[in-house]
Amino acid sequence: MAGELPVNSNSDVVLVRQHVRTAAIEMGLSLVDQTKVVTAASELARNALVYAGGGQVRIEIVQKGVRRGLRLTFSDDGPGIPDIQQALTDGWTTGGGLGLGLSGSRRLVDEFDLRSAPGEGTLITVTKWGR
Amino acid sequence: MDRVPILKLGDILIVSIQIDLQDQSVLALQEDLSEQVVATGARGVIIDISAVEIVDSFIGRMLATIAGISRMLDAETVVVGMRPAVAITLVELGLSLGGVRTALNLEKGVALLNHIESVQIASATR
Amino acid sequence: MGVILSIPADAGRRRIEELLQENEDRVFKRWLEIAGSASGGQVDRSSLASQLRELYQALRQSFGDSGDLSDLRGLLAELSRTRARQGFTSTETAIVVFGLKEALYESVEDDASPEALRGFIWFSRVIDDLGLFTVESYATAREKVILDQAEQLLELSTPVxxxxxxxxxxxxxxxxxxxxxxxxxxxxxxxxxxxxxxxxxxxxxxxxxxxxxxxxxxxxxxxxxxxxxxxxxxxxxxxxxxxxxxxxxxxxxxxxxxxxxxxxxxxxxxxxxxxxxxxxxxxxxxxxxxx
Structure with missing residues (x-):
């Protein structure tokens, strides 16, 4: 299963949460893991909306040996992140939030990959593996 | 945009969140509640999140803000019914909801508000 | 040697297919014997026989279908899964597949034609691949069993x-x-x-x-x-x-x-x-x- 969703408004964020939840249930993640990955999706979708004015997310189920995982890829064409290390620090924010969006969602998933450069948008790939 | 209804029971305001909240609904609820606290002179606010499947940093911040505003308006806020999965996720996310009182369910939330009030009265009359 | 190598691969392969058909009863009986003794009485003969019969048919079918092995692989994966769950070792499981080589070899020897010998080399290679595939599916199935057990253990060990x-x-x-x-x-x-x-x-x-x-x-x-x-x-x-x-x-x-x-x-x-x-x-x- 794979699907691409736009993140261009607040209601899209809600839609992203619902789609990620459906995919997480479909691949058999535990309730806690479902909640974690949906929360991470919510944070990252909101980030794309707030900092880049919108973007998109691809939801797919991946396989590694006997384990299945849920992979979310958020991409946007926003201003990008100049200092990734700093952006991943708890409490660091330029958007008036709590500064937990990136650092927090990294703790909620098993794999977290962030690619960004000023002026080149941001690409974030997160994966949650089934137990 | 959906608006979350606010119920009044005696001097307690009760909010039960039953929908997947959009960010604007969250902000609207924050405003509505502080207005209602002043208008009704409520001494307590209970926010029931037992139907809420996720609390991200935005909703978490809203809960803390509501608690802070209410306290300034002389009302205590109790968040009730947080699901285990939500609580575990919040801890992992790094959100501690400092200053927000919590209870397992609505009934215990009401009991907690009564307890807080009796303690306040006791210390005031001492 | 030179004689054998000059035999075209196709002829060898055809000869093996013929032998598998002509000597079906004999090859099958021998295969069942080998597989049966490797399974050490843990499996009843009639269910083993029907399992092997299916495999035998699928193998011959796949030779006919221009080498499409997907049906056969499906059957082998199933065999590995059940064996892994029943507690067989990977060797015991693989011997079921490799046993067919020995079973057929007797017929090849009797036939003694260069085509049959040449074909047997090709046949060996096919069986080796299938054997490896079987071991691999066995390992995957075992891993799954272990994961399931770990999960059950977790459930058991958590009283509140x-x-x-x-x-x-x-x-x-x-x-x-x-x-x-x-x-x-x-x-x-x-x-x-x-x-x-x-x-x-x-x-x-x-x-x-x-x-x-x-x-x-x-x-x-x-x-x-x-x-x-x-x-x-x-x-x-x-x-x-x-x-x-x-x-x-x-x-x-x-x-x-x-x-x-x-x-x-x-x-x-x-x-x-x-x-x-x-x-x-x-x-x-x-x-x-x-x-």
Whole structure:
């Protein structure tokens, strides 16, 4: 299963949460893991909306040996992140939030990959593996 | 945009969140509640999140803000019914909801508000 | 040698197909013998025979279908799965496949034609591939069995008991790994909701050691319980574990810890408004205060 969703408004964020939840249930993640990955999706979708004015997310189920995982890829064409290390620090924010969006969602998933450069948008790939 | 209804029971305001909240609904609820606290002179606010499947940093911040505003308006806020999965996720996310009182369910939330009030009265009359 | 190598591959292959058809009864009987003795009486003959019959047909079918092995692979995967679950070793499973080589070889020897010998080399290669595939599916199936068992073990080893109205306890016994701690803790939090208990005791008397991750999980559980409106007490911390926690620099903060489960129970009873008085030595009178 794979699907691409736009993140261009607040209601899209809600839609992203619902789609990620459906995919997480479909691949058999535990309730806690479902909640974690949906929360991470919510944070990252909101980030794309707030900092880049919108973007998109691809939801797919991946396989590694006997384990299945849920992979979310958020991409946007926003201003990008100049200092990734700093952006991943708890409490660091330029958007008036709590500064937990990136650092927090990294703790909620098993794999977290962030690619960004000023002026080149941001690409974030997160994966949650089934137990 | 959906608006979350606010119920009044005696001097307690009760909010039960039953929908997947959009960010604007969250902000609207924050405003509505502080207005209602002043208008009704409520001494307590209970926010029931037992139907809420996720609390991200935005909703978490809203809960803390509501608690802070209410306290300034002389009302205590109790968040009730947080699901285990939500609580575990919040801890992992790094959100501690400092200053927000919590209870397992609505009934215990009401009991907690009564307890807080009796303690306040006791210390005031001492 | 030169003679054999000059035989075109196709001819050899055709000859093997013919032999498999002409000597079907003989080859099959021998194969069943080899596979049967390798399975050591753990499988009844008639079900083995029907399984092998299916494989034999699928093999011949695949030779006819220009080498499409997908049906055959499906059957072999199924065979590996059932064998892995029944507790056969990977060798015992693989011999079922490799046995066909030996079974056919007798017919090849009797035939003694260069085509048959040349074809047998090709046939060996096919069987080797299928054998490897079988071992691989066996390993995957085994891994799945182990995962399932680990999961069942987790379910078994996580009791949550009620100590008093509104007080539950989890007595943890044995080595805690991160996965088990997580499962226990999730279960504990769920029970707090289900029973409306505002107090929980996590007793780790039976835990020989904890690592950073486990200590962190315990800590997170207490914080999560607080977010839900319940308080946790940790009891039975051994000196070594206390040492570990302090050396690792894990901040337990304002979390209540008690030496024994009894102390923890007394603490939680007091916190939930129960008063008790000691009279005449060993007897304890308990009075619950209604508020």
């Amino acid at each position: 008991v009620k100590l008093w109205d509104g007080i539950v306890a989890v007595p943890l016994v044995g080595t805690l790994d991160s996965a088990r701690t997580q499962v226990v803790m999730e279960k504990l939090l769920q029970i707090l909701v289900d029973t409306g208990s505002e107090h929980a005791v996590i007793d780790i008397t039976g835990v020989p050691a904890v690592d950073t991750q486990v200590a962190q999980h315990l800590l997170k559980t207490v914080v999560a319980a607080r977010l839900m409106g319940a308080e946790c007490v940790i009891s039975g911390i051994r000196p070594q574990i206390a040492h570990t926690i302090v050396t690792l620099g894990i901040e337990f903060g304002d979390i209540v810890t008690k030496a024994t489960l009894a102390d923890a129970l007394a603490h939680t009873l007091r916190a939930s408004g129960v008063e008790f008085t000691k009279s005449r030595g060993s007897r304890i009178a308990v009075r619950t205060v209604e508020d």
